[in-house]
Amino acid sequence: MKNLDSIQALHRRTKIKRIRTSILTHLVMISLALLFLVPIIWMLSTALKTRWEIFAWPPNWFPETLQWNNFKEAFTRVPMWRFMRNTFFIILVKIFAELLSVPLIAYGFARLRFPGKKIFFILVISTMMIPLQTKLIPLFTMYVKLGLIDTYWPLVLPAFTGTPFFIFLLNQYMKTLPRDLDDAAKIDGVGTFGILYRILLPLCIPALTIIVTYTFLWTWNEFLQPLIYLSTYEKFTIQLGLEMFKGIWSVEWNLLMAATLATMLPVLVMYFFAQKRLIGGIASVGLKG
Amino acid sequence: MDPPVWIGLENYRRMFTRDPLFFLSLKATASYVALSLPIILIFGVLLSLLLNMKIRGMNFYRTLFYIPAVISGVSIAMLWTWLLQPDVGIVNTLLSLIGIEGPKWFWDPKWALPSVASMSLWKVGGSAVIYLAGLQNIPPQLYEAARIDGAGKVRIFFRITLPLLTPTLFFQLIIQMIEAFKVFTEAYVITKGGPLKATYFYLLYFYEEGFQHFNTGYASALILFLVVIIMALTVLVNYTSNRWVYYEGEDTRK
Numbered sequence: 026m027k028n029l030d031s032i033q034a035l036h037r038r039t040k041i042k043r044i045r046t047s048i049l050t051h052l053v054m055i056s057l058a059l060l061f062l063v064p065i066i067w068m069l070s071t072a073l074k075t076r077w078e079i080f081a082w083p084p085n086w087f088p089e090t091l092q093w094n095n096f097k098e099a100f101t102r103v104p105m106w107r108f109m110r111n112t113f114f115i116i117l118v119k120i121f122a123e124l125l126s127v128p129l130i131a132y133g134f135a136r137l138r139f140p141g142k143k144i145f146f147i148l149v150i151s152t153m154m155i156p157l158q159t160k161l162i163p164l165f166t167m168y169v170k171l172g173l174i175d176t177y178w179p180l181v182l183p184a185f186t187g188t189p190f191f192i193f194l195l196n197q198y199m200k201t202l203p204r205d206l207d208d209a210a211k212i213d214g215v216g217t218f219g220i221l222y223r224i225l226l227p228l229c230i231p232a233l234t235i236i237v238t239y240t241f242l243w244t245w246n247e248f249l250q251p252l253i254y255l256s257t258y259e260k261f262t263i264q265l266g267l268e269m270f271k272g273i274w275s276v277e278w279n280l281l282m283a284a285t286l287a288t289m290l291p292v293l294v295m296y297f298f299a300q301k302r303l304i305g306g307i308a309s310v311g312l313k314g
Numbered sequence: 315m316d317p318p319v320w321i322g323l324e325n326y327r328r329m330f331t332r333d334p335l336f337f338l339s340l341k342a343t344a345s346y347v348a349l350s351l352p353i354i355l356i357f358g359v360l361l362s363l364l365l366n367m368k369i370r371g372m373n374f375y376r377t378l379f380y381i382p383a384v385i386s387g388v389s390i391a392m393l394w395t396w397l398l399q400p401d402v403g404i405v406n407t408l409l410s411l412i413g414i415e416g417p418k419w420f421w422d423p424k425w426a427l428p429s430v431a432s433m434s435l436w437k438v439g440g441s442a443v444i445y446l447a448g449l450q451n452i453p454p455q456l457y458e459a460a461r462i463d464g465a466g467k468v469r470i471f472f473r474i475t476l477p478l479l480t481p482t483l484f485f486q487l488i489i490q491m492i493e494a495f496k497v498f499t500e501a502y503v504i505t506k507g508g509p510l511k512a513t514y515f516y517l518l519y520f521y522e523e524g525f526q527h528f529n530t531g532y533a534s535a536l537i538l539f540l541v542v543i544i545m546a547l548t549v550l551v552n553y554t555s556n557r558w559v560y561y562e563g564e565d566t567r568k
Contacts, residue, residue: 047369047370058378063404082407158496163534281392
């Protein structure tokens, strides 16, 4: 009996200890999270203040009246909608292009047999190692000769031959699908392309989702390439537009923060919808190299 | 653009003998790498350790800390330009509340580079998630065995967690180093390379030479040299890796 009591006491003690560590961890995490969120909270607060209130001392975190008008003001002073529309257009074309090319290439590497396959695959993958910056001058010179500077072509054209990272991703994914599927379809008289489009691709939706999400995020955030290829103001992407915004009104921080927030918003929305798959995808790719 | 003329190695001779901007930008970039790389690696691992704790709602925190990693460089640059304003920025305001007079951050030649480097602290969640995956691959039996043998928490970290994390750490070291050498957007948006060229990073110089002055030949020489540096460092890190990277299933005893 005495033994049982001491065991119960031990249990109680470990339980109390566990709860204590859990509470402590939560406290640490919450304070860290708050520290991490201060920039975003302050941005939101600034974006909703009047231009006098943003310089108030001591700083107030909650604007006296929420100036939702700042967003409207920011969007009318600079054609933000237009920049967003431009960027969405580029994104849509790129998603279309990637979905057109990547499955075909990945399927070729994952399932078909042809001479030199290994070497070609290594070649495609090794292009991932070359920093984009190294290719900028030759690419730019090439696009000048083709007369494509200040058009969207330099931004979308590479997607039509597939982004190596996506090819790698889909290839790995397809390899996990059992070959029995292909064989069964072949017996039923499905052709090579039928196997890809009717059998394999529907099973690759998780990988395709990652491709679409990344294309969206990367293109939305892309700065260097639009900066180099686009020169007409009306054709600017959202990041170029935002950068230009800073040059024009460097003191109206409420409008600037409203514009910055608006620029982040689509990415944040996309992130919250896809975060589980996205973080998993990044982590697994990050590990495998 | 003028038609190209063959000049042999003249561009490289110019780089190494009579181009102070080349050395200046190289030095700024190297300082940036030296400052930001440890921040990303150390704080990334620390954050991943926290995110690996088993408490309810941890997924929420993971999602939260990852947010800055999906935001664009321009947005982040805009945000920090506002946060680090010398007179009205919230960081200096908060510092003044506890009696510290904050520096002029991006507007002080001494502080500009450290300011840009410390911006990477906010994005540390991006690599933390990758370390987290590495942490979760560590077999739990090892921890259990160590605990039975009476090892303390610190000892477990240095003897089990850290060694088994080295493959991820090694991979991240190379990736983050390459990324750090390519620092551009922050400087382009916030400082334009200033003040007094304190943040005049290599890629900024490359960009101005190649796409503003259209010295495509010289810019190509510049970027090729950067690739050589990055490759040399990657090979070097790789060369040292068998001394500190531990791969499971491989007998390292000689």
